[in-house]
Amino acid sequence: RFKKLSMGKKTFSDSSKTKPKGAGRVGRLDDNVLGYYRKVSETIQGEFETQEEKDLFLNNVIKQLATECISVSRNQTASRIIEQLIAVSNATQLQVLMKAFSTDWYTVCMDRFASHVVQALILHSPQYFKEKTKDSEPNDGNNNDDGNNNTDAEGSIKDLFTSFSKLVMANLPEFIIHTYASHIVRVVIEVLCGVRVDEHIVRSKISRNQNNKGPHGPSDKKAQVSIANSEEEFKPILKELAARIVSLSEIREHVKNATASPVIQTLLLVLSKKGPKRCHKIINQIFLEEASLGTLAEDEIGSHMVELVLSVLDSEHYDSAYQQHFKGKLLQLALHHTGNFVVQTLLSKAHTKEQFEAMYKELSHHIEDILAANHMGVIVKIAETCVRLGTRQDKFYKNITKAFHCHKPEERQQHVVRLLTSLTAYEVYFGLEVKPTEESDEGDEKDTKAAEPTPVEKELTVFNYHGSMLLQQLLKFGNPKSLVTSILSLTQRELTSMACNPIACHIIESFIKSPSIGETSHDKLYTKLQGCYSVIACDRTGSRVIDTLWNCAILKHKFIMAENLAKESEKLRNNNFGKFVFRNCGIHNFIHRRQDWKENQKGNIRKRKILDGIFDDEKPQNKKRQNDISHEENIQMDDFFSVNGTDDSSPPKNADSDSKSSKQDRFSKKDFGNKKSKGKNLKKDRFKTKSDGQIKDKGMLKLLDDMQPSRKK
Template sequence: MGKSRRNKDENDSNFSQKKERVDENTINYYRRVTETLNEGFSTDEDRELFLDNVFNQLEEDGPKVCRLASTSRVLEKLIQDAQDKNILQLLKAFSQDWIVLLSDRFGSHVLQKLICQIPRCLSKNSNEDDTEDETIYTYFLNLCNFLKDNICDARTDMYASHILRVVLQVLGGVNVGEQVVRSRLSRNQDKDGQDEINVDDFSPSDKFKKVLLKFTKLILSSDTLNMEICNPTNNPLIQTVLLVLHRVNDHKCQKYLKKLICIPGLFDSNTESLPVITKDEVGSFMVEQILNLGSEEFYTELYKKLFKGKLLLYAVHPVSNFILQRLITNVKEKEHFEEIFGELCGYLEDMLAVNHLGVVTRLAEACHRLGCNQEKLLRSLKAAFHCLEPVERETKVAPLLLSLTTYEIYYDMADSEEKKEKTDKEPAKKIPVLTDINYHGSMLVQHLLKFGNPKQMVTSLLELKPVELKNLSCNPCGSHVVDAFFQSKTIGEKSREAFVFRIKGQYIDIACNKNGSRTLEMIWKHVNTSQKIAIATELGKQEHKLRGDRFGLFVHKNFGIFQFVHRRKDWEESQSASLKKRKLFEEILGVDSSGNKKKKSSSKAVDNPLKLEGQYIDIACNKNGSRTLEMIWKHVNTSQKIAIATELGKQEHKLRGDRFGLFVHKNFGIFQFVHRRKDWEESQSASLKKRKLFEEILGVDSSGNKKKKSSSKAVDNPLKLEDSDDEEEPKTKKPVLYKRKLGYEQTIPGSKKQSNEYQLKDKKMKHLLDEVTGKKKKK
């Protein structure tokens, strides 16, 4: 049976050939290579010499060896650490017969890994006279030509199509592997026992871009495109083409998208049924990708053609509901969302009944993102979970949403008892305890907590029992609800204090839990000192248990429980100091305690860097602090620089001894400041003049933002740009603007105005550099 299956696989592709037999000695040689690599080398020279010997051997038997399961993994590992000359050796060996590897199960993975190294080789040395780069470049184009000549077989072959996808990414200089929409099973199969195939981003040559456009035309102009879109082998290939084209030339990408939705038979529909492609398990992935890549104008056109008036059909269909989720995720205009929400909000209970919870979650996310229909959504959710009436039930909305069960099921009410709701009081029942948290329920509550007025959700959460809040904090899904509660901008300090008070007595259980310990550390960051003392007091009473637990040990260390118990005064001082530092960094970086950006907060810190006095050495010797201090250095005047350098110069030895402080010592010129003060002042003055000159020419301010009409001033002053014979650019009409997926406007690449402007700046920059460096133009 195994033999017949193998014969069937070999005949699937027109490429496939019989494997050559490899002797046992060769296989043992590569096993020893693996052992040597695992053992490591004493010096880099030994490693380089060893790799050279192995790749010399691979020139002879590489095409045979890479097709074996046992040795192909060895080759992949070798390629990852190979030098440019080694990559060249393998390309030369494989180029003798590309067809051998293209459709082989194991050889195709080796070839993919090899192609992924090409951007690294080409971008390392930009010198056009480099023969190695030129040869690697030539061999890669040779492979591209072979694939173009055999495109019909390559795109239908299971393994060759993967190589074609990697080649397209290299031609475009982008990595889009994770953006291809596919099933969860397919994603898991790639991760199971396989290294990820990633292409490094780089700037491709014009020749690469031309080849990419040829491939695009061949793949997207096929006569059988309507069948290929629904094919599991061709669909990811077409998605890859569109994703690469979207990054390289979005204007052409939009044209091809419009062409795709006009394919007869796939996107045709009537008022009572959905298009064929939206109901297909594979074809639906393409519709999702089209929604991701389409411009705002295209989104409107597609909505009217495929979705308008049929959203409920999409919502209840087992396949099409995922397309509806993507539609809601990509909506950017409030008007569009109002129309979508109005069509769906009355049917939330129907979506929950068919277990299509993702649609409801996407609606909540869009309501939060666009800031509309928030009260309507909450009211519709309460109606769907049967807690809208009577009013007493509204406070139970949080446990119902978290467990995704209706009021009657959660409280185990019989039908006869349900009829008595309209009379006096509901019969007394044993109140259940919230233990199980649903993933979609957790996501739903997280979005609701970020609404403009989350008062009802906050009240409902705070009415949960302490044990239920503990279960929520220790649950993998529920712990993120607690994160959202403390990080929400619309939830006040009093509500947070009430939450901390409610879980009193549960801290030790939360701290000794995998998810709970992380949640407790997040809570610690958002509470004041008095609340920290209350938490530390409770944890300190069971310090032995806390230190004995593998998760509690981190809490014990990060909260300073030992210091709190035995040296209380030192603990209070350290907490006060860390709080000041944190607030200072937040002010400098322009963020609040939740990590969200503040408006115009960073400028205040820059205007008054003396607030950091006494802290410069600690900031300079920190990974993030050193970067922050360099940013501050760029925005302060000379007197403030002297104040900073004076403090750093007093501890120059410590600064030079730290790996992060060393960069600050070098970039700030601290050695020169301490030993040759006059030279330091002259260099600072010169660098300031140069910087202002560059800013004036480039038309930007000190923060890198564009000035209005600043570039024209630079042109009007020819003394700064000697020998510039460029005439002033005539006024032309503004080029057409189009909106990309992310919602911002961009000038169409290649427009006349854009090309002239950049050309003008490049010439002036060259003259400026000649003037500043004292170099004269050689005739």
């Protein structure tokens, strides 16, 4: 809407010769007129004492606007104000505006600013399709009709929209390739089908940014809700409109046109949700009858169409499209600067293991070539699909390590995290001479027994976005043993730098959250970070990592963290980010009321596990295993606190009696440790635990709220 004029050749002088005198002032308004509508905008944004007062004001404004709506809507400032008016108008007022614009739909649809007003009108009309409107114009209490604004004409809002849809169909060849009118066609398709398309299809990036900042943002949100109702009588109109679009003589050129392609994409999207059979039929007519998808995949505009087509196809049609258009061409597309995005969509939309494995077979031996082309998106998508479909994980990891020259000798694999995070090969990272790789007949590197030169230790300081994304996916694999070893081999300083880096911090979070990594590895990480927790907590990014580490920690790990943080309590309190960690981790209680802190944390962990059991719908054996782990935590923490000290306010107890009492209390609870409980009673016991685990201290509720990772002052 506010795109700058092209800096290319100007043709204004030539075109102006054919325009009538004064045509250059289209959209300009008198200062008084523009000032009036600015005051209207200010009044709308304010508050009215009563709804009647608001209706009266809007009636007067709409009455005035109806006499000059076409000329006013062509002004940049006034058009935005009209959109605000449309957002707050009722059915009768909207009907008046639609009738006023219907005198010259063609002009406003082709105008740079008025077209946005038409979009707003069409988007807001569905909410009033079933509402009866008055057959008289809105008035200010004086029933003096001047004849020009009389709305006692035929047509409800639905009728006006229907006639407008037919006008769009009549001018479709011109509208579909017009910069501004094409947006009108998209909105009409959405309303006819009753499906709202994502903004990245309907609006350009510039328009979306302005829409978020503009005053009419809420109106689009309202329209998104109201458009969800489609009328039965619109189906023939939608069917005819779709047929006309497909039958356009230059349809295959339109899919590569920056203006027409989004219109076709909108049609396919709405039909995929309301009429999948019709959608597949149109796709067959346009694309699948000829081998055109493979060619379009390398076109900057057509590639977006190909991605959308792949996203709306079901498993059967997806497989057919791959076999007919992409089989044997994946490497070529993966190395292409535009085609690699289509390959990413192909991978992410694979429905079955067989489909993915066929594609992986084409790409598996060329991972290094794809890396050399700097198309890391393809590599990350392969990893994501390996996780999603649970296949080819070991082979992909092997191919990745080969591509980074750290597969053999095995000593190199301890550096895999450094190499992936910095996205550099082994020789480049350590500054060694690059030697050609010898491969056996099976495609594996020969395991030479030549002495491997010991690389000079180099600290990890460079973090790559795509390398971080790849590592996060690899940590979700079923057996990330090598990665775990590599991460734990990092120095304390490297781990601290990683935790405080906006890109690499997610690697540590994925390490903690991964279901494939056990408590032993977690314990090593928590222990290795000792002495660095306060440094990480005082960093903008690191404080978030501390929150994640804290929320995922068992009681023993929380004690390690709290003990380290307590040593720097004053530093935390005086830091803008550390103060939140100080509060969320309950460091004040840890220092002054340690026994209370311990009980509070036990209660939090117990409640979290209960909720996990309810919402995750875990299997009975997993629940039993979690209960066993919780007993181990209690046993370990009883011993841990007996070694590290207890609350100062309570005298130390005899070790034997404490041990006996803790055992007795532990096995007296029905929810934890009852080995005789059967699977059928787990659900009942689980809900008993909820009441057993409640803390009687009234201050506990406040503490639970305080422990949430809030960032509000």
